[in-house]
Amino acid sequence: MKRTGSNFKYxxxxxxxxxxxxxxxxxxxxxxxxxxxxxxCCYTGELLDVLPLAQSTxxxxxxxxxxxxxxxxxxxxxxxKYCIHTENWMKAxxxxxxxxxxxxxKIKCC
Amino acid sequence: MKRTGSNFKYxxxxxxxxxxxxxxxxxxxxxxxxxxxxxxCCYTGELLDVLPLAQSTxxxxxxxxxxxxxxxxxxxxxxxKYCIHTENWMKAxxxxxxxxxxxxxKIKCC
DNA sequence: ATAGTATATCGCAAATGTACGATTAATATT
DNA sequence: AATATTAATCGTACATTTGCGATATACTAT
Numbered sequence: 126m127k128r129t130g131s132n133f134k135y136x137x138x139x140x141x142x143x144x145x146x147x148x149x150x151x152x153x154x155x156x157x158x159x160x161x162x163x164x165x166c167c168y169t170g171e172l173l174d175v176l177p178l179a180q181s182t183x184x185x186x187x188x189x190x191x192x193x194x195x196x197x198x199x200x201x202x203x204x205x206k207y208c209i210h211t212e213n214w215m216k217a218x219x220x221x222x223x224x225x226x227x228x229x230x231k232i233k234c235c
Numbered sequence: 236m237k238r239t240g241s242n243f244k245y246x247x248x249x250x251x252x253x254x255x256x257x258x259x260x261x262x263x264x265x266x267x268x269x270x271x272x273x274x275x276c277c278y279t280g281e282l283l284d285v286l287p288l289a290q291s292t293x294x295x296x297x298x299x300x301x302x303x304x305x306x307x308x309x310x311x312x313x314x315x316k317y318c319i320h321t322e323n324w325m326k327a328x329x330x331x332x333x334x335x336x337x338x339x340x341k342i343k344c345c
Numbered sequence: 346a347t348a349g350t351a352t353a354t355c356g357c358a359a360a361t362g363t364a365c366g367a368t369t370a371a372t373a374t375t
Numbered sequence: 376a377a378t379a380t381t382a383a384t385c386g387t388a389c390a391t392t393t394g395c396g397a398t399a400t401a402c403t404a405t
Contacts, residue, residue: 133287135262135263139266140262142259142265143261143262143264143265146257146258146260147256147260148256149256149334150253150257150259150260151253152245152249152250154253155249155253155256155334156245156249176243177243217335218335221335224259224265224268225324225327225328225331
């Protein structure tokens with residue numbers, strides 16, 4: 126993002142929604158999230174059986190989800206338990222909800 | 236996406252949700268969508284006043300939103316009216332809703 | 346016909362994303 | 376201590392995204 130000199134700033138909410146969306150913007154990561162929830166939350170590496178990807182690639186996707194704040198990893202040697210980050214997940218839910226609700230107020234026109 | 240030989244396929248829903256998410260994955264595009272809705276739907280190029288981006292860049296973002304199916308453009312010379320693509324928008328709403336609901340069934344664990 | 350307006354598209358540069366295999370790190374088990 | 380297991384990280388290759396200015400297109404108005 127360059128944004129040419131101008132010190133324009135997107136609102137925090139907008140940035141956040143974009144960040145969450147971006148994290149959801151790859152099918153593998155959606156699968157991961159669904160899997161995390163189905164398996165009653167915390168979980169990890171049998172993602173290798175679920176996704177057609179190399180271990181390192183999956184690890185990378187997990188990192189992105191973590192960076193976006195959607196999941197959380199707890200070390201529980203030798204494995205690592207990943208869970209959905211409840212607080213942020215709720216925040217994301219709310220942000221999406223708002224976006225869609227807002228937009229629906231005035232839809233249907235042209 | 237390479238996915239190594241294996242002819243794995245993500246489900247249509249997963250692909251779709253990822254596609255919508257990706258389109259929402261940039262603050263400028265979220266602004267555009269919000270703007271489209273606020274201005275009672277159809278609209279166009281005063282996005283130049285709303286966003287700190289070059290006209291060509293905005294045009295590109297619009298194209299991406301259109302490719303993702305979230306908006307629709309109707310020529311109305313000399314301008315072009317953009318609207319939210321109601322049908323797909325509702326579909327997106329439903330997909331996000333399902334994702335969050337699903338995940339909430341079993342949340343709160345670790 | 347000419348000029349003007351609104352947008353799209355092209356060509357480019359830089360940054361980011363996706364994927365892999367190989368390596369490293371941390372811990373558990375023997 | 377040596378080995379095995381799990382997962383992160385590194386280095387690399389290639390694709391995609393983001394942004395810009397310049398140019399092309401399409402239509403209006405003069």
